[in-house]
Amino acid sequence: MGSPIWQKSSYSGSSNACIEVRATSRTVELRESEDGDVVLRTDSAAFADLLRAVKAGELDHHA
Numbered sequence: 001m002g003s004p005i006w007q008k009s010s011y012s013g014s015s016n017a018c019i020e021v022r023a024t025s026r027t028v029e030l031r032e033s034e035d036g037d038v039v040l041r042t043d044s045a046a047f048a049d050l051l052r053a054v055k056a057g058e059l060d061h062h063a
Helices: 044-055
Strands: 019-023 028-032 035-042
Touching: 028 044, 035 044
Parallel strands: none
Antiparallel strands: 019 028, 028 035
């Protein structure tokens, strides 16, 4: 079995200015499309907490 495929939001269209994500058996990995050498790894529970906070607007003040 090969490495999981990086996925990006359909909202980014053909732009490379986005965050890509992939899930492995132990982690969720994130990277910026324009700088794929830097990868952030976290567990699925922490990633779920991040998604919940983003959807709830809890991080909007950082924009």
